Each structure stands twice: as C-alpha cells, then as structure tokens.
Amino acid sequence: MAPVDHAPRSSAAREPVSDPADNVAVMIDTLAPAPALRSARLLLTPLTHADADAVHAIFADARTWQHLPSGRHTDxxxxxxxxxxxxxxxxxxxxxxxxxxLADDGPDGPVIGVGGVTWSSAGCWNLGYRLASEAWGKGLATEVARAGIVHARRAEPDAPVTARVLSTNPASARVLDHVGLTQVWRGVPRDRTLEVPDVERLVFSDRRLRPETLDGLIALG
Ligand SMILES: CC(C)(COP(=O)(O)OP(=O)(O)OC[C@H]1O[C@@H](n2cnc3c(N)ncnc32)[C@H](O)[C@@H]1OP(=O)(O)O)[C@@H](O)C(=O)NCCC(=O)NCCS
Incomplete structure (x- = not known):
C-alpha cells in the first residue's frame, strides 16, 4: 500500500462531494466554512462552536455513555x-x-447527534458517531457513517477508514458491519485505560492495516 501523506491538505481537498450512488448530495452553503451535505434523511454541517450547547447536551447525557461512563462530558x-x-x-x-x-427540519432544526470522520494520530481516518437517544434505532448512525466514508475516501483515498468500539457496544459494531468495516483487532489495551471490567477494545477497518497504524490505534486505549 502506498504510504499516506500526512501533510496538511489544501483547500482543494474540501471541494464539494457528490455521489449519487451513496445518496450523498451537495448542498453548498456559502456562509459555511465547508460544504454542508445532504444524505437521504440528514443535513450534515461541519461541527462548529455554534452547535456547542446542543452537542454538549448529547455528550453530557449518561445514556450516550452507557458503555464508557467515564467518557461523559461533565464540563x-x-x-x-x-x-x-x-x-x-x-x-x-x-x-x-x-x-x-434531520433534513426535514432544515438548518435551524435541532441537532440530533454528531458523526463522521476525523484524522487520527495513528495516521488514518477515525469514524465516530454519538446520537441523542431519541434518534436511535432509525438507521441514522449508519447513514452518517456511510456519508463519512464517502467523504474520507474523496479527501484521502489511501488512508484507511477505521473505528474503535467497546465489546459491550454491539449497536455500534453493527453500524460498522453495515458500512463494510471489519474487525481487525480485539483485546485489552496494554495500559488498561478502560475502567469498565471485562470489556475489550475492538478495532475495525475498511482494509488491512499497516502494523504501525494498528499499533497506533491500540495505543489510544
Ligand atoms: C451506537 C449508536 C450510534 C447507534 O445509532 P443508531 O442510529 O441507533 O444506529 P443504526 O440504527 O444505524 O444501527 C444500529 C444497529 O444496531 C442494532 N442494535 C441496536 N442495539 C443492539 C444491541 N443491543 N445488540 C445488537 N445490535 C443492536 C440495531 O438493530 C441496528 O442494526 P440493524 O439495522 O441490523 O437492525 C447510538 O446508539 C448511540 O449514539 N449510542 C451512544 C454513543 C455510542 O455508543 N457511540 C459509538 C461509540 S463507539
């Protein structure tokens, strides 16, 4: 596999995305710092400070941290x-x-969750999602995950799309199954940062990982 270029991406990497096959269409908002996207049911806008209160409410809600209570945002x-x-x-x-x-609610509608990909210090994409509990069970995490993978592959096709979940979170693992990621590692991280008893970390990826990338992901705990 070609090595991944870790250099910062130019603004060209943020060009609008359109992929009818994945039902991800572009909706350019000239006031936004990067394009907003429409998927079948979702309006996806770059996470900014404007949504901090709404997103904090989700991240401070213990229901969204049942699998890792210590992760809850208390501040x-x-x-x-x-x-x-x-x-x-x-x-x-x-x-x-x-x-x-929800796309039907428009840009002023309530934030129902966050999701998508960010660049990981392990040198790959990290796929993540956390939805308000009212939004669970409707396939919306799968929908945002799919959009995130499309976006990541456009921005940096050579970089693996990975995700880290806990063994006690089958719903999250199921989302990864749905979007085509497979489990590439399972175990207890060496530094045992997981305070939940009998829980293991699962690492998923859309492709085979270089050993140093997998080691980097495992080291994240
Ligand atoms: C995990 C989470 C993102 C899933 O969101 P969602 O919108 O309900 O997910 P989807 O509806 O797209 O898919 C969930 C899948 O998991 C399945 N599922 C739900 N609970 C499950 C359980 N206890 N065991 C096994 N599968 C389960 C659902 O049936 C569905 O699969 P299906 O489509 O084959 O029926 C959501 O529950 C959440 O935000 N949880 C708290 C935060 C979190 O855990 N984030 C992930 C951290 S790695």
Whole structure:
C-alpha cells in the first residue's frame, strides 16, 4: 500500500462531494466554512462552536455513555476541545465531524447527534458517531457513517477508514458491519485505560492495516 501523506491538505481537498450512488448530495452553503451535505434523511454541517450547547447536551447525557461512563462530558470545555479537534481535522485533512440534523427540519432544526470522520494520530481516518437517544434505532448512525466514508475516501483515498468500539457496544459494531468495516483487532489495551471490567477494545477497518497504524490505534486505549 502506498504510504499516506500526512501533510496538511489544501483547500482543494474540501471541494464539494457528490455521489449519487451513496445518496450523498451537495448542498453548498456559502456562509459555511465547508460544504454542508445532504444524505437521504440528514443535513450534515461541519461541527462548529455554534452547535456547542446542543452537542454538549448529547455528550453530557449518561445514556450516550452507557458503555464508557467515564467518557461523559461533565464540563463544556470537554465539548469545546472536541469541536476544536474536529475543526483542526477539517482544516488540515479535509474532513471533520458533522452536526446531524434531520433534513426535514432544515438548518435551524435541532441537532440530533454528531458523526463522521476525523484524522487520527495513528495516521488514518477515525469514524465516530454519538446520537441523542431519541434518534436511535432509525438507521441514522449508519447513514452518517456511510456519508463519512464517502467523504474520507474523496479527501484521502489511501488512508484507511477505521473505528474503535467497546465489546459491550454491539449497536455500534453493527453500524460498522453495515458500512463494510471489519474487525481487525480485539483485546485489552496494554495500559488498561478502560475502567469498565471485562470489556475489550475492538478495532475495525475498511482494509488491512499497516502494523504501525494498528499499533497506533491500540495505543489510544
Ligand atoms: C451506537 C449508536 C450510534 C447507534 O445509532 P443508531 O442510529 O441507533 O444506529 P443504526 O440504527 O444505524 O444501527 C444500529 C444497529 O444496531 C442494532 N442494535 C441496536 N442495539 C443492539 C444491541 N443491543 N445488540 C445488537 N445490535 C443492536 C440495531 O438493530 C441496528 O442494526 P440493524 O439495522 O441490523 O437492525 C447510538 O446508539 C448511540 O449514539 N449510542 C451512544 C454513543 C455510542 O455508543 N457511540 C459509538 C461509540 S463507539
């Protein structure tokens, strides 16, 4: 596999995305820092500070952290730091997390979750999603994951799309199955940062990983 170029991406990497096969159409918002996307049911906009309160409410809700209670955001600063990481990924690599709204609700509708891909320090894409509990069970995580993979492959096709889930989170693993990622590692990270007893970390990828990439993902805990 060709080595991945880790250099920051130019603005060309953020050109509008359109892929009818994946039902991801472009909706250019000239006021937004990067294109908003429409999928079948979702309006996806780059996660920015404008959505901090709504996103914090989701990340502070214990229901969205049943599998890792210690991850719950207890301070809005944690949510702001996550937004910053997403904005950095968007600026440097062309993809960041999206705020999710139902397309029928329009751009002023409530944020129902976040999802998409960000650049991982392991040198690959990281696919993630966290939805308000009211939005679960409708295939919306699968829908945002699919859009994220399309976007990542346009921005950096040589970079694997990966995801990390806990063994106690079968719904998240099922989403990854749906979008074509397969499990490439399962185990307890060496530094045992997972405080939940009897839980293992699962690493998924859309392709075979170079050993150093997998090691980097495992090292994240
Ligand atoms: C995990 C999460 C994103 C799933 O969102 P969602 O919109 O409900 O997901 P989807 O509807 O697209 O797909 C969920 C799949 O998991 C299945 N599922 C749900 N609960 C399950 C369970 N306990 N065991 C096995 N499968 C389960 C669903 O049936 C569905 O599969 P299907 O389409 O084959 O029926 C959502 O529950 C969430 O935000 N949880 C809290 C945050 C989180 O865990 N994020 C992931 C961290 S790695």
């Amino acid at each position: 809005v600063e944690q949510t702001l730091a996550m937004i910053e990481r997403s904005l950095t990924s968007l600026a440097e690599y062309g993809c960041g997390t999206w705020s999710m709204r």
